[in-house]
Amino acid sequence: MMTKLSKRTPKLIAPCGINCRLCRAYIRNVKACPGCRNDKSFNSKSCVACRIKNCAKLIDGRFKYCFSCDEFPCAKMRHLGKRYASNYGVSVLDNLLKIRTDGIIAFVKKENKKWICSECGEIFCMHKAQCISCGYTWLEQS
Numbered sequence: 001m002m003t004k005l006s007k008r009t010p011k012l013i014a015p016c017g018i019n020c021r022l023c024r025a026y027i028r029n030v031k032a033c034p035g036c037r038n039d040k041s042f043n044s045k046s047c048v049a050c051r052i053k054n055c056a057k058l059i060d061g062r063f064k065y066c067f068s069c070d071e072f073p074c075a076k077m078r079h080l081g082k083r084y085a086s087n088y089g090v091s092v093l094d095n096l097l098k099i100r101t102d103g104i105i106a107f108v109k110k111e112n113k114k115w116i117c118s119e120c121g122e123i124f125c126m127h128k129a130q131c132i133s134c135g136y137t138w139l140e141q142s
Contacts, residue, residue: 010104011037015065016052016080017095019111022126052076067096088126089139 012020012035020026020035025047036053047053055076057069066072073081073093081093099107115124122133129139 010108011035013065013095013099013104013108014053015055015058016077017066017092017099018084018090019095019115019126022090022111022115022124024125024127027123027125027132052080065096065099067100072096084126090126 012026014020014036018036020033020037023033025033026035033047036047036050052058052066055066055069057063058066063069066074066077077093081091084090084092095107098110102110115126116122117124117131117134117136117138119136120131120134122131124138125132130137
């Protein structure tokens with residue numbers, strides 16, 4: 001079974017460590033977002049206005065990922081990290097540390113295995129507690 005997750009491109013890992021291929025905006029069938037590093041004309045308003053993606057240090061090309069910044073983790077990253085950990089069980093800060101330690105290719109390979117539904121083989125959406133294809137609950141919400 002071929003899923004969008006089979007794309008191994010590091011281009012779908014956002015500067016903040018979010019795996020865009022797991023985002024509901026990327027997965028949706030109508031007006032799907034191409035990912036944070038792609039054509040901004042297709043991104044949602046919230047993605048276009050993202051304060052992390054629009055950080056001057058990222059825009060001017062000093063680095064590709066937030067972990068390279070001398071302010072990492074800045075207040076914006078700590079806020080995003082806390083929100084994603086509590087709402088979706090995803091640690092963007094841990095993602096960035098894994099990318100820094102293991103490299104982007106190893107991180108993407110692990111993500112490709114981690115986010116596949118054991119029941120139907122489709123990808124999970126990190127924003128949903130159940131598989132969008134079969135309904136299997138992968139995240140227990142508090």
